[in-house]
Amino acid sequence: MFLAQVHVTYKPSILDPQAEAIKNAMHRLEFNQVTAVQQGKYFEITLDVPTVQQAEKQIDAICDQLLANPNMETYRYQVKELANQ
Template sequence: MGSAVAQTFQAKIYVTLRPSVLDPAGTAVRSGVRQMGYENVEQIRIGKYIEATLTAENEEEAKRELDEICDRILANPVIETYRFDLTPVSETATTAAS
């Protein structure tokens, strides 16, 4: 039996439309904001904010897994881009059976 230390990470994920993609929701919100008298607002783009907690052996592994998750599930890579901030939360000892 061996033991390994796994780390828990908190991820803050931001998904936004690519700059070349039209954003009708952002345009509608911008129109509403301007109707409220805020004429100085030039552009509004709408995106998604996601929080996730995951456990991995190290930060590189957590980043690799998050990249896969974002690319396959959370974002549509054809029209959206994503970025994430990853913060270590704690370390947990795990025991592996031989």
């Protein structure tokens, strides 16, 4: 079994209004050293497959088809093998 930790964020060219609102709130709270904020989605997905290659192939498909909008978002992930349960 494998655990995939997936992070989905906007592409750098896409304006992220929620992140801008968070940055502005930080400045109002006098955290003026903050120059950029990026927010996103985080998922933990457990897969029951025999190899890390199969886990990565499935995670790529899941991200491309469901979790990320390829026009606006990018994703990255890390796959870890879970100890025998």
